[in-house]
Amino acid sequence: MRDVAIVSYAQSRSVRRELGANEVEMVMPVVREAVERSGIPKKQIGFTVSGSCDYLAGQPFSFVSALDAIGAWPPISESHVEMDGAWALYEAWVKLQMGEVDSALVYSFGKSSMGDLPEVLTLQLDPYYLAPLWPDAISLAALQARAFLERTGRSERDLAAVAARSRRDAKASPRAQLAGDFDVERLLADPYLVAPLRKHDCPPISDGAAALVLAAGDLARKVARRPAWIRGLDHRVEPHQLGSRDLTTSVSTAEAGRRAGVGKGAVDLAELHAPFTHQELILRDALGFGDGVVVNPSGGALAGNPMMVAGLARFGEAAERVMRGDAGRAVAHATSGPCLQQNMVGVLEGE
Amino acid sequence: MSEAKPVRAISTPIRLEYSYTAGRASTRFLRGMAQGRILGQRCPECGKVYVPPRGSCATCGVPTEEEVEVTGKGTVTTFCIVRIPSENLSIPPPFTCAHILLDGADLPFFALIQECPFDQVRMGMRVEAVWVPKEELGPTFECIKHFRPIDEPDAAYETYKEHL
Amino acid sequence: MAEEQGRLTKTHVLEYPYKRSVGPVLGRFFTGLRARRIEGVRAPAGAVIVPPLEYDFATGAATGDFVSVGPGGVVTTWAWVMAPRPKHPLDRPFAWALIRLDGADTAMLHAVDAGTPERMRTEMRVVPRWRDERVGHIRDIVCFEPEGA
Numbered sequence: 001m002r003d004v005a006i007v008s009y010a011q012s013r014s015v016r017r018e019l020g021a022n023e024v025e026m027v028m029p030v031v032r033e034a035v036e037r038s039g040i041p042k043k044q045i046g047f048t049v050s051g052s053c054d055y056l057a058g059q060p061f062s063f064v065s066a067l068d069a070i071g072a073w074p075p076i077s078e079s080h081v082e083m084d085g086a087w088a089l090y091e092a093w094v095k096l097q098m099g100e101v102d103s104a105l106v107y108s109f110g111k112s113s114m115g116d117l118p119e120v121l122t123l124q125l126d127p128y129y130l131a132p133l134w135p136d137a138i139s140l141a142a143l144q145a146r147a148f149l150e151r152t153g154r155s156e157r158d159l160a161a162v163a164a165r166s167r168r169d170a171k172a173s174p175r176a177q178l179a180g181d182f183d184v185e186r187l188l189a190d191p192y193l194v195a196p197l198r199k200h201d202c203p204p205i206s207d208g209a210a211a212l213v214l215a216a217g218d219l220a221r222k223v224a225r226r227p228a229w230i231r232g233l234d235h236r237v238e239p240h241q242l243g244s245r246d247l248t249t250s251v252s253t254a255e256a257g258r259r260a261g262v263g264k265g266a267v268d269l270a271e272l273h274a275p276f277t278h279q280e281l282i283l284r285d286a287l288g289f290g291d292g293v294v295v296n297p298s299g300g301a302l303a304g305n306p307m308m309v310a311g312l313a314r315f316g317e318a319a320e321r322v323m324r325g326d327a328g329r330a331v332a333h334a335t336s337g338p339c340l341q342q343n344m345v346g347v348l349e350g351e
Numbered sequence: 352m353s354e355a356k357p358v359r360a361i362s363t364p365i366r367l368e369y370s371y372t373a374g375r376a377s378t379r380f381l382r383g384m385a386q387g388r389i390l391g392q393r394c395p396e397c398g399k400v401y402v403p404p405r406g407s408c409a410t411c412g413v414p415t416e417e418e419v420e421v422t423g424k425g426t427v428t429t430f431c432i433v434r435i436p437s438e439n440l441s442i443p444p445p446f447t448c449a450h451i452l453l454d455g456a457d458l459p460f461f462a463l464i465q466e467c468p469f470d471q472v473r474m475g476m477r478v479e480a481v482w483v484p485k486e487e488l489g490p491t492f493e494c495i496k497h498f499r500p501i502d503e504p505d506a507a508y509e510t511y512k513e514h515l
Numbered sequence: 516m517a518e519e520q521g522r523l524t525k526t527h528v529l530e531y532p533y534k535r536s537v538g539p540v541l542g543r544f545f546t547g548l549r550a551r552r553i554e555g556v557r558a559p560a561g562a563v564i565v566p567p568l569e570y571d572f573a574t575g576a577a578t579g580d581f582v583s584v585g586p587g588g589v590v591t592t593w594a595w596v597m598a599p600r601p602k603h604p605l606d607r608p609f610a611w612a613l614i615r616l617d618g619a620d621t622a623m624l625h626a627v628d629a630g631t632p633e634r635m636r637t638e639m640r641v642v643p644r645w646r647d648e649r650v651g652h653i654r655d656i657v658c659f660e661p662e663g664a
Binding site: 018019020021022024025028031032042055058065067068069070071072073113114115116119120123127128131132 | 361363365367368369370371372373374375376377405406407408409410411412413414
């Protein structure tokens with residue numbers, strides 16, 4: 001396997017509603033920063049790939065106009081996934097593994113504020129049996145949450161503790177949208193949204209963009225003092241129908257983690273893409289993380305959840321901490337689909 | 352109710368509502384429209400003037416901030432004659448739409464040609480914007496109703512061949 | 516075009532009429548619903564999949580015979596909607612539930628009109644409430660309700 005590393009990362013601050021900038025104007029400064037920090041001239045970057053969702057924008061091919069932010073002239077080698085940018089990262093990583101290019105720019109963006117996000121997400125569901133009932137993302141997560149609490153004996157207090165910890169840790173992040181000190185008892189006194197989930201169990205609605213640069217081997221060593229090497233990367237998907245899965249365990253995360261080699265060494269920290277509080281606990285269980293593993297020092301998706309970006313952001317946040325020397329070995333995770341249907345796990349290491 | 356005909360299809364309509372924001376560049380342009388002005392933006396690297404502006408230069412990938420005002424006069428770079436009727440059309444076909452390169456701009460945009468027999472539109476034809484009455488101006492591209500030919504010799508091919 | 520905090524905004528409606536062909540397997544399920552009959556399909560490995568799919572999600576093998584299931588079943592998990600959204604199946608607070616119908620090995624999603632969350636319990640039994648005019652659609656079942664309600 002070829003040595004491939006994340007050599008730079010940039011992300012906009014998550015906001016509830018980006019009223020001023022359109023997607024292109026949101027992406028441009030983030031891409032510029034990631035490219036500048038990478039030390040690789042933009043024209044030398046071998047491959048560009050983005051992750052975004054047309055239904056967020058309400059327009060087909062919206063990702064094509066986002067290319068205005070990149071400057072695709074002379075023509076560039078480019079691709080797109082209609083998914084979270086983490087899967088764009090995966091495609092770029094595969095391209096680098098094939099030896100066709102030595103560097104890649106990965107970016108993703110989403111303005112969830114423009115539409116009714118819970119309704120928009122309903123459109124990712126089976127169009128015959130599920131979508132016509134219009135179950136929203138929070139309702140589906142709540143089904144999973146109750147099943148998880150009932151099977152494991154965890155409590156709503158455990159969920160509130162995840163929310164409080166995430167938003168407290170987010171105080172240290174200038175990118176976070178939702179940060180502060182929240183008292184668990186006060187949180188539990190709030191009404192349910194869709195029981196057993198309360199508002200604090202859910203992610204905020206966020207607009208944002210992120211970008212990172214991958215480089216291989218000697219190029220990475222040349223441009224970055226301490227690259228975040230991707231030692232393992234894998235993703236697995238489960239059946240779509242909720243009633244065909246065990247919603248309380250994430251077998252795809254466990255499998256992806258195994259194949260990515262999570263268990264091969266100590267884990268200093270993990271950035272897990274858990275938009276809902278109970279999902280962090282499910283993912284911890286799947287990856288075998290006890291209380292000793294620091295999870296989501298950035299605050300995670302509970303502190304800022306730009307759709308199509310939040311998964312890539314977990315890789316970026318983990319990579320930054322490795323590059324800064326705050327962690328020697330980190331795990332990053334991204335999810336896609338209802339109730340953790342599809343999961344990607346990566347292992348990042350400093351030298 | 353007859354069981355004889357098996358269900359072959361299901362109806363699954365979807366309807367989503369969005370609230371778009373114009374973005375910084377489009378906002379400048381639309382506010383210009385409301386004043387009866389056409390405002391573009393110039394790329395600091397290659398110098399291309401975008402009308403309408405998008406906030407970035409698509410070839411350089413950098414923000415465009417310098418504002419450039421252009422008049423409503425321009426050249427038809429290419430055109431098409433629309434013959435297919437559609438429910439949404441307010442004008443009965445056949446009619447002609449064209450790419451209009453405004454004087455001072457580097458990218459043409461798509462617009463309706465009127466006040467001209469549809470089959471007399473040609474590449475190089477000189478045109479001008481026809482605006483709605485002043486009291487109807489607002490932040491919308493529809494302030495320009497259409498383009499009509501003006502009494503000027505056709506532009507030479509050399510002057511617009513790079514913009515096709 | 517509207518003004519909001521000094522910014523220009525505009526409402527845009529995205530609407531698709533979508534008529535989807537269903538094929539023989541899903542078509543049989545929907546034809547059954549129209550006649551107030553619920554059917555699943557048996558996978559070669561033995562599981563009865565409801566609602567039916569053309570292929571077994573576990574092995575990829577083509578599914579086989581149709582099997583009558585339900586009409587009643589058991590709630591395997593549920594969630595209580597405090598404030599229904601306009602497109603939800605019911606316009607008063609209700610439960611979403613995964614329901615494993617009698618004879619099925621998988622659960623299906625639908626709404627349960629229990630009245631109050633206190634009436635909901637994992638493992639409770641529910642039965643379908645049929646729509647008066649049925650066309651062959653998942654919403655031919657208006658919702659489920661507690662058995663013996």
